[in-house]
Amino acid sequence: MKLPIRKTYIKKQLNKHRRSKPHILQLPITSRCNSSCVTCNVFKQHQNIDINARTLKIVLQNDFFSEVRTVGVNGGEFTLVSSFFDILDSLFVLPNISSVYLISNGLLPDKLLSCLQRAKIVCESHNVHLHFCLSCDGVKEVHNHVRGIPNCFERTKKILDTMVQDGQTYCHSMSIGCTISRYNIEYIWQTYEFLSQYPFPTEYHLAVPNKRIGTFWDSDYYVLNDEKSRLLAAEFFYIRYLQVQSDSERFQYYSNYYFLKHKGKARPCECEYRYRDVTIDENLNLFLCATASDVIQDLSQNSIISSSTFQVMNKEAAKLNKTHCETCGHYSYHNHTLKGRLAFVLDYVPKLYTYQLYQTLSLPFSWKRTKRLVKMQYRMIKVAGSYMRQL
Numbered sequence: 001m002k003l004p005i006r007k008t009y010i011k012k013q014l015n016k017h018r019r020s021k022p023h024i025l026q027l028p029i030t031s032r033c034n035s036s037c038v039t040c041n042v043f044k045q046h047q048n049i050d051i052n053a054r055t056l057k058i059v060l061q062n063d064f065f066s067e068v069r070t071v072g073v074n075g076g077e078f079t080l081v082s083s084f085f086d087i088l089d090s091l092f093v094l095p096n097i098s099s100v101y102l103i104s105n106g107l108l109p110d111k112l113l114s115c116l117q118r119a120k121i122v123c124e125s126h127n128v129h130l131h132f133c134l135s136c137d138g139v140k141e142v143h144n145h146v147r148g149i150p151n152c153f154e155r156t157k158k159i160l161d162t163m164v165q166d167g168q169t170y171c172h173s174m175s176i177g178c179t180i181s182r183y184n185i186e187y188i189w190q191t192y193e194f195l196s197q198y199p200f201p202t203e204y205h206l207a208v209p210n211k212r213i214g215t216f217w218d219s220d221y222y223v224l225n226d227e228k229s230r231l232l233a234a235e236f237f238y239i240r241y242l243q244v245q246s247d248s249e250r251f252q253y254y255s256n257y258y259f260l261k262h263k264g265k266a267r268p269c270e271c272e273y274r275y276r277d278v279t280i281d282e283n284l285n286l287f288l289c290a291t292a293s294d295v296i297q298d299l300s301q302n303s304i305i306s307s308s309t310f311q312v313m314n315k316e317a318a319k320l321n322k323t324h325c326e327t328c329g330h331y332s333y334h335n336h337t338l339k340g341r342l343a344f345v346l347d348y349v350p351k352l353y354t355y356q357l358y359q360t361l362s363l364p365f366s367w368k369r370t371k372r373l374v375k376m377q378y379r380m381i382k383v384a385g386s387y388m389r390q391l
Contacts, residue, residue: 021067026279030076035105036148039181039207039221041214050081051282057090064305068094074103079111092126099129106134106156116170132171138184139194174200181207181221182229188236206329212290224264234260259329268340274317292324
C-alpha cells in the first residue's frame with residue numbers, strides 16, 4: 001500500500017513558510033455599493049472610490065504577478081463602475097491568467113446581464129475562462145432583510161431564471177454564494193431547498209469579521225457570537241457533509257463543521273494568503289488577505305515589489321499566524337493540514353462501515369467473525385490511506 005502522504009505534500013510543508021509569487025489575486029475594484037447588507041459596512045463608508053485602471057495595468061506588469069492564474073473581481077458592486085471594462089482589459093497583461101471570477105449582488109439585473117455578456121466575449125478573445133458568482137442569502141423576506149433592500153429577492157430570482165435558460169450567453173460557468181450569518185441561519189434549510197432547484201453549485205460560507213469591509217470589530221452577525229446560531233450552523237454543515245457525494249464537497253462541509261464544533265478556535269486547513277496569494281483593493285493598497293491583513297504597500301505610489309516588500313509580507317504573515325489565522329473561518333476548505341486530514345478520516349471512514357461492523361459484531365464469536373473483522377479493518381485502513389492521499 002502506498003504511503004498516505006505524498007512527497008509533494010511533504011515538500012510543500014517544508015517550504016510553505018517561504019513566500020512565493022501569488023496564483024490568486026483578489027481584486028475589490030470599488031467601494032461603491034447599492035446594497036445595505038447586515039454583514040458588511042462598505043455602504044456606510046461612502047467613499048465611492050474605483051480602482052484606477054491605468055495604474056493597475058502598470059502594477060500588474062510587475063514580475064511579482066507573473067504567476068497569477070485567477071483574479072477575483074468584487075467590490076462593492078462591480079456593475080456600478082463605469083470603467084469596469086478598462087479594468088477588465090488591464091488584467092490581460094498577466095501572462096498566465098486563465099480565469100476571471102466575478103461576484104455580484106444582482107441588484108441591477110439588466111445591467112449585470114449586459115456586462116456579463118460583453119465580459120464573456122472579451123475574456124474569450126484572450127482565452128480566459130469567465131466565472132460568475134451570484135450572491136443569494138435567503139428566500140424572499142430573509143434575503144431582503146440581509147441585503148437591506150426591499151424586493152431585491154425578485155431581482156435575484158430573475159437572474160437565476162435567466163441563467164438557467166441561457167447561461168452560456170453570459171459566462172462559462174456559474175455558482176451561487178450564500179453567506180451564513182445570525183440573520184439567516186434559522187432559515188438555512190429553506191434557502192437550501194430553494195437553491196437546490198437550480199443546476200448551479202452553491203458555496204455556503206460563514207460571514208466572518210473582515211477588515212476591508214469594516215466589520216473586524218463590529219461583527220454582531222457572526223454565528224460564533226450566538227450559541228444557538230453556532231449550533232444551527234454546525235448542524236447544517238454536518239448534515240450536508242454526510243449527504244454530499246463529492247469528496248471535495250464533503251471535506252468543505254466537514255471543514256466548516258469542524259471549525260464551528262471547536263467554537264472557532266481551530267481550522268483544519270491552511271490559508272494560501274499567508275504564504276502566497278494577495279489582495280489589491282480599490283485604493284491600490286497591497287494586502288495579504290482582506291480579512292485581517294494590514295496594508296503591505298501603497299502600489300499607487302510605488303509599484304515596485306522589492307525585497308523590503310517581501311520582508312513586510314513575512315512579518316505580517318507571522319503576526320497574523322500568531323494572532324488571528326487559527327481562529328479565522330475564511331477559506332476554511334483549501335489545502336487541508338495533516339491535522340485536518342486525520343480528523344476527517346477518523347470521523348468519516350468509520351461511518352462508511354458502521355452498518356457492516358454492526359452486522360459482523362452481531363454474529364456469535366467465531367473464527368469466521370474474527371476473519372471478517374480483520375478484513376474490514378484492512379479495508380478501512382486502505383480507504384483511510386486513499387483519502388489521505390487525495391485530499
